[in-house]
Amino acid sequence: MTRVDVIREGLVQRAFWVHQRIGDGIRIGISQSEETVTESILLDIALQVPNIQVKTFTRKQEAATGADWEWWWEGERYWFGMLVQAKRLHHNTSGQPWYEFWHATRESRYGPWVKQVDQLLEASRQCGLPAIYVLYNGPQPNRVSSCPLGNSYGVYNGVTFITAEVAKKFASHRKVSLAEIMPHARPWSCLLCDPERCPGGSDRPRTAKLRRISSEYGLKSSDLANRAYSAVYSGGLNLPLLRDSRSEDRGTSSPFELLTIRGGGAATWSSDDEWENLARQAMREEPPPYVRNASSADAESYAQRLLVMRRSG
Numbered sequence: 138m139t140r141v142d143v144i145r146e147g148l149v150q151r152a153f154w155v156h157q158r159i160g161d162g163i164r165i166g167i168s169q170s171e172e173t174v175t176e177s178i179l180l181d182i183a184l185q186v187p188n189i190q191v192k193t194f195t196r197k198q199e200a201a202t203g204a205d206w207e208w209w210w211e212g213e214r215y216w217f218g219m220l221v222q223a224k225r226l227h228h229n230t231s232g233q234p235w236y237e238f239w240h241a242t243r244e245s246r247y248g249p250w251v252k253q254v255d256q257l258l259e260a261s262r263q264c265g266l267p268a269i270y271v272l273y274n275g276p277q278p279n280r281v282s283s284c285p286l287g288n289s290y291g292v293y294n295g296v297t298f299i300t301a302e303v304a305k306k307f308a309s310h311r312k313v314s315l316a317e318i319m320p321h322a323r324p325w326s327c328l329l330c331d332p333e334r335c336p337g338g339s340d341r342p343r344t345a346k347l348r349r350i351s352s353e354y355g356l357k358s359s360d361l362a363n364r365a366y367s368a369v370y371s372g373g374l375n376l377p378l379l380r381d382s383r384s385e386d387r388g389t390s391s392p393f394e395l396l397t398i399r400g401g402g403a404a405t406w407s408s409d410d411e412w413e414n415l416a417r418q419a420m421r422e423e424p425p426p427y428v429r430n431a432s433s434a435d436a437e438s439y440a441q442r443l444l445v446m447r448r449s450g
Contacts, residue, residue, distance in 0.1 A: 141361055144446055145329035147186045149293065151178040152326060156295030159275030163228060171223045174273050175205055178296070179444060190445040203256030204268070204440035209428050211448040212362025215354060215420040218266045218428070219369060220440060222257050222301070225273040226315065234277060235312040238270070238304045254308045257301050264425075265418060267369050268301035271325060277315065282322040297322040300369070323368070331358050332367035347371065354420055361448045366419060 138146070155174060162169040183191045204220040226234050241250040261268040274294055282297045303321045307313040332351075347370055356363035423429075428445055 139359070140448060141329055141359060141364065144186055144361070145326055147182050148296070148326040148329065150185070151181055152295035152324060153292045154178070154181070154295065155273050156276060156292045159225065159273060159295075163275055169225065169273075171205070171225050171273065174225065175223050175442075179206070179442060182444075186446075188447040188449065190443070190447070192443045193441065202260035202440055203253040203258075204260060205271075206442035206444050207266070207440040209424055209443075209445045210362040210365045211424075211446065212356065212360045212420075213448065214360075215356070215362055215422060216424040216428070217362040217366040217420055218424060219365075220257060220261055220264070220266050220268040220301075221271050222253065222268070222304075223271045223273065224304075226275060226277075227312075228275075234315045236272065236307075236315070236318055237312060238308045239311055252308055254301060254305050258305065261301065267419060269298045269369060270301060270304045272297045272299065272318070272322060282319060282324055284323050284327060293324045293326060294322075296325045298325050298328070299323075328365045328368045329361070330364065330368065332364060332371070333358055350417055356420075361446060362420065370419070 155178065158174070158177075159169050179191055183189045202220070203222055205223045206221050207218065208221050209216060209218040224236055224238065226236060228234050238254055240253045242253065242256075243250050257268045273296060277294070282294050284293065299318060299321045303318075307317065347367065351363055351367065354363075356366075358364070428443070
């Protein structure tokens with residue numbers, strides 16, 4: 138197996154575990170928190186996949202940035218990083234599963250409330266990294282993601298992901314149904330699918346610009362960083378299809394100002410050139426020093442945890 142295959146298999150197995158674990162929790166009546174699931178899957182990935190670095194920082198980092206972990210991928214020539222926030226699928230007595238993206242915190246007792254997704258997007262702007270939400274799902278009778286493979290074999294959907302911009306569009310609602318999120322979600326194992334062949338990308342065809350950027354950077358389809366990069370940015374390309382007819386908040390606080398809301402409530406890219414500039418900036422010849430020196434006691438991340446996927450085992 139190649140290095141990419143080894144890491145992807147690790148993500149698939151953790152999705153299987155989450156699928157089963159949350160299902161067991163529902164059946165027995167013991168809820169599995171996002172914190173518990175995150176700690177377990179990061180530990181298991183580090184144990185299963187050689188040469189993976191995981192470092193935990195203070196909890197105040199998550200409170201300040203809205204990110205559970207910062208995730209870096211080492212390619213042959215470039216690095217790709219992103220911020221990650223985890224959310225679990227909730228269940229109620231009516232049997233309608235839902236997510237919540239409206240969670241807000243404040244720095245002091247009398248300070249203003251700030252939505253977690255806004256904190257995440259602001260941190261994304263400051264550090265120049267895209268942000269995603271990783272979603273923990275249990276057994277479901279209906280589709281959980283847009284991936285044909287994931288919906289044929291439900292365990293692949295144990296962990297899915299969406300871009301933070303998608304989460305922002307639903308952040309004004311206390312509960313967001315699974316059906317609303319599903320068209321924009323993909324199994325997290327799609328982060329390491331071949332970008333030209335991934336079945337989860339069938340609803341989000343990559344544009345010629347994204348292919349050209351990869352070609353200009355000399356990125357191979359087998360490159361670890363390029364696969365994660367392509368999955369995140371092809372996921373972002375689905376945003377023009379996003380409808381927000383429920384929302385009273387017609388604006389967007391994306392730090393990149395990628396979206397403008399047009400008539401009828403459809404979200405569209407405000408500038409193809411702006412998107413292309415951001416996509417180009419995402420690949421870096423060198424990661425921040427704290428990524429290179431993750432084992433150092435002085436290392437400090439934008440999140441509570443740092444996960445570094447090295448290209449060689």
